[in-house]
Amino acid sequence: MPTKIEKDALTGRHTTGHEWDGLQELNTPLPKWWLYTFIACCIFAVGYIALFPSIPYGRDYFHGWLQASSRTAVDADVKALEAQRAFSMDKIKYTPIAQVKDDPKLLAVATAAGRIAFANNCQPCHGAGGEGRVGYPSLADDTWLWGGTLADIQQTITYGIRSGNDRARNSVMPNFGAGGLLTPAQIEAVADFVWGAFYGHAAEGQDLSKGRAVFAENCAVCHGANGEGSRTVGAPPLKSAVHLYGDLRAAIVAQVTNPRMGVMPSWEKKTNITGLDEATIKSVAIYVHALGGGE
Amino acid sequence: MASMDKLRNAAAEEGKVSQPSLYASQVTVYPKAVHGPARAVKWGILVFCLTVYYLLPWLRWDRGPGRVSQAVLLDLPTRRFYLFGLELWPQDIWLLTGLLILSAVGLFLVTSLAGRVWCGYTCPQTVWTDLYMWIERLLEGDRNARMRRDQGPASLDKIWRKLAKHTLWFAVAFWTGGAFIMYFVDAPTLTVQFWTGEAATEAYVFIGLFTATTYLLAGWAREQVCTYMCPWPRFQASMLDEQSLIVTYQNWRGEPRGHRKIDAGKPANAGLGHCIDCLACVHACPTGIDIRDGVQLECINCGLCVDACNEMMVRTGQPKWLVTWDTLAGQKAKAQGTHEAFRFLRPRTLIYAGAMVVGITVMWAAMATRARLDLAVQHDRAPLFVQVRDGSIRNGYTLKISNKTQARAEFVLTMHGLAGGAMLLAEQPATPAPALVLPVDADGIGTFRLLVFGHPTPGSDGSQQFDFILRNATTGERTTYTSVFMGPRGG
Numbered sequence: 001m002p003t004k005i006e007k008d009a010l011t012g013r014h015t016t017g018h019e020w021d022g023l024q025e026l027n028t029p030l031p032k033w034w035l036y037t038f039i040a041c042c043i044f045a046v047g048y049i050a051l052f053p054s055i056p057y058g059r060d061y062f063h064g065w066l067q068a069s070s071r072t073a074v075d076a077d078v079k080a081l082e083a084q085r086a087f088s089m090d091k092i093k094y095t096p097i098a099q100v101k102d103d104p105k106l107l108a109v110a111t112a113a114g115r116i117a118f119a120n121n122c123q124p125c126h127g128a129g130g131e132g133r134v135g136y137p138s139l140a141d142d143t144w145l146w147g148g149t150l151a152d153i154q155q156t157i158t159y160g161i162r163s164g165n166d167r168a169r170n171s172v173m174p175n176f177g178a179g180g181l182l183t184p185a186q187i188e189a190v191a192d193f194v195w196g197a198f199y200g201h202a203a204e205g206q207d208l209s210k211g212r213a214v215f216a217e218n219c220a221v222c223h224g225a226n227g228e229g230s231r232t233v234g235a236p237p238l239k240s241a242v243h244l245y246g247d248l249r250a251a252i253v254a255q256v257t258n259p260r261m262g263v264m265p266s267w268e269k270k271t272n273i274t275g276l277d278e279a280t281i282k283s284v285a286i287y288v289h290a291l292g293g294g295e
Numbered sequence: 296m297a298s299m300d301k302l303r304n305a306a307a308e309e310g311k312v313s314q315p316s317l318y319a320s321q322v323t324v325y326p327k328a329v330h331g332p333a334r335a336v337k338w339g340i341l342v343f344c345l346t347v348y349y350l351l352p353w354l355r356w357d358r359g360p361g362r363v364s365q366a367v368l369l370d371l372p373t374r375r376f377y378l379f380g381l382e383l384w385p386q387d388i389w390l391l392t393g394l395l396i397l398s399a400v401g402l403f404l405v406t407s408l409a410g411r412v413w414c415g416y417t418c419p420q421t422v423w424t425d426l427y428m429w430i431e432r433l434l435e436g437d438r439n440a441r442m443r444r445d446q447g448p449a450s451l452d453k454i455w456r457k458l459a460k461h462t463l464w465f466a467v468a469f470w471t472g473g474a475f476i477m478y479f480v481d482a483p484t485l486t487v488q489f490w491t492g493e494a495a496t497e498a499y500v501f502i503g504l505f506t507a508t509t510y511l512l513a514g515w516a517r518e519q520v521c522t523y524m525c526p527w528p529r530f531q532a533s534m535l536d537e538q539s540l541i542v543t544y545q546n547w548r549g550e551p552r553g554h555r556k557i558d559a560g561k562p563a564n565a566g567l568g569h570c571i572d573c574l575a576c577v578h579a580c581p582t583g584i585d586i587r588d589g590v591q592l593e594c595i596n597c598g599l600c601v602d603a604c605n606e607m608m609v610r611t612g613q614p615k616w617l618v619t620w621d622t623l624a625g626q627k628a629k630a631q632g633t634h635e636a637f638r639f640l641r642p643r644t645l646i647y648a649g650a651m652v653v654g655i656t657v658m659w660a661a662m663a664t665r666a667r668l669d670l671a672v673q674h675d676r677a678p679l680f681v682q683v684r685d686g687s688i689r690n691g692y693t694l695k696i697s698n699k700t701q702a703r704a705e706f707v708l709t710m711h712g713l714a715g716g717a718m719l720l721a722e723q724p725a726t727p728a729p730a731l732v733l734p735v736d737a738d739g740i741g742t743f744r745l746l747v748f749g750h751p752t753p754g755s756d757g758s759q760q761f762d763f764i765l766r767n768a769t770t771g772e773r774t775t776y777t778s779v780f781m782g783p784r785g786g
Contacts, residue, residue, distance in 0.1 A: 029319035129675065141684075294722065
């Protein structure tokens with residue numbers, strides 16, 4: 001408690017009575033409204049503490065009477081967004097896919113929904129940008145094993161490939177080597193032919209006629225006489241720079257000897273409980289189509 | 296608090312420890328109306344500032360069909376600032392920084408030349424306080440009438456006048472808050488929406504907020520804002536020097552002050568200075584100080600005391616300008632009977648003026664030469680590149696073209712440094728071509744996804760730099776963006 005209040009001779013003002021090593025403090029009064037504002041702020045703070053999350057209890061905390069939480073707010077926002085999108089998604093469901101693409105508003109919704117659904121479901125095999133990898137076709141290039149139109153893509157996603165679904169895209173590459181349809185020598189010859197004539201690695205003056213004959217007799221029915229492939233049976237084009245199972249000659253031998261045949265699940269809700277609804281499938285098809293190679 | 300003061304006083308009377316309060320009650324200031332040049336200039340500036348503030352949002356500006364038609368509009372949702380013929384994009388926000396720096400330096404310059412004229416004449420706090428005082432005077436009369444009524448008992452006359460004053464104050468506050476919002480949304484639209492209840496919640500909140508602050512600050516807080524809230528009085532001391540023109544009481548001429556007798560020849564008048572100690576300067580002061588105490592923190596340099604004193608000097612037959620604008624150095628010289636000329640050119644003013652000239656030049660040059668065209672390119676990250684059937688490599692890019700002109704334009708995109716490169720827009724069937732024509736709306740940003748086909752240089756590490764060149768087909772303005780084309784290593 002200050003005791004020695006004096007009048008300062010120089011300024012004619014009172015001191016507060018505080019003294020530190022001979023230094024005294026002049027009394028400069030604070031305006032009263034400032035004090036009242038301070039008190040009002042304190043009262044506001046008490047109310048704020050009561051209404052909002054404020055006091056930590058160790059593991060838990062005081063949630064406040066309003067039970068305010070940014071988590072609940074986010075949930076509400078997400079719900080509101082879903083409700084907002086529900087109308088558009090419904091519209092996408094009942095609109096033919098080509099018309100969805102022509103409607104800028106629906107296209108924007110479909111692209112956004114498709115991107116998310118793609119990242120959640122397709123990315124593990126086909127890659128973040130649809131770039132694919134060995135055995136899993138790239139969706140960003142211009143090669144389509146089963147067709148690259150919007151309708152083709154929608155069908156592939158809905159029913160899958162060799163998925164067991166009744167309407168799945170199905171085909172089998174014969175087991176030429178292990179099944180004994182071709183001798184190892186014939187397999188080497190046909191590999192030479194594909195590697196040389198289609199992959200473009202033919203050595204100068206190399207004789208490919210033996211392999212050509214084997215190809216014409218066994219492979220051309222699906223892969224085409226000129227290696228152009230066939231979409232009706234999902235036979236990959238061989239005269240191409242893009243190769244599903246890699247760019248090595250050994251991969252050709254391996255594929256003819258004991259073929260790998262990729263499987264893609266059916267995404268329709270009816271046969272796949274983790275599947276996607278129709279509007280989402282359409283959205284994914286539109287998104288995939290736009291990755292770079294859509295036809 | 297009042298009862299505490301009473302207790303303290305009682306204690307003091309009893310000879311116990313007396314402690315002056317640490318808190319000061321607000322002393323109501325009743326400024327008296329004055330007439331004179333300072334008042335006239337102050338009215339002029341007030342009318343000009345308020346007219347501009349209230350009416351500017353209503354000024355229209357033709358920017359073509361379908362475009363914003365408000366002359367001054369700070370359109371935050373679309374991120375455009377419209378200032379008459381000028382249109383600023385978010386990239387131009389540094390101009391605001393420049394403007395603020397220029398304003399600060401300008402304030403320093405003016406203060407070192409002519410004291411706190413900003414505070415006295417143009418500060419919004421001063422302008423609105425003055426307007427509110429005018430309303431107060433209109434309804435409650437001048438200083439004496441107001442003081443008498445405030446001290447008197449509650450009467451019908453007192454109540455209706457107070458009620459009318461606060462209603463008018465509130466109306467002005469509301470118009471002030473409303474006008475502020477109109478700088479951010481189209482004025483006629485907002486006005487209609489406000490009264491039909493269709494305006495955005497934010498509009499109501501901000502109008503309410505600015506109505507409340509105007510009413511409180513100009514009606515109630517007044518000089519308290521200048522004295523206790525504003526930082527400017529605190530650091531103005533470093534801008535002022537003995538060469539700054541400030542409102543000054545000419546001590547050497549006025550002292551010793553004193554009431555004089557009517558007959559000028561009476562011996563009682565002998566030895567008195569020109570100051571008749573009538574307190575006219577004190578009564579006119581909007582911050583309630585006595586200018587005769589010298590330079591002080593509360594003085595806003597408005598010069599109303601000059602007008603008030605001049606009136607009294609004329610009436611008492613003495614020379615005018617006892618309270619005047621002068622420098623401390625000038626006063627010192629005059630007290631000694633010499634003369635010191637006002638010095639415009641001092642290191643301080645030259646440095647401030649130089650900084651302003653440099654700032655204005657740089658900003659003007661930057662404004663005049665700023666690009667009306669901007670190109671931003673983002674290379675796809677996944678996948679970095681794609682090989683297509685015929686063996687060539689394809690890269691994906693997202694282009695953003697900013698068309699800052701006022702007309703829709705076609706932009707010609709070409710590439711430089713990518714041999715044999717060709718491009719097309721994704722999702723638009725076409726044969727890849729070496730050049731594309733891309734239309735972008737007036738004042739718009741066009742986003743395009745571009746697929747570029749090429750063959751990377753053999754033996755390289757797969758990535759190759761090249762330039763996108765974009766040209767506005769109408770104006771011919773060009774810009775270049777250096778990007779990269781990726782391919783397999785050793786491709």
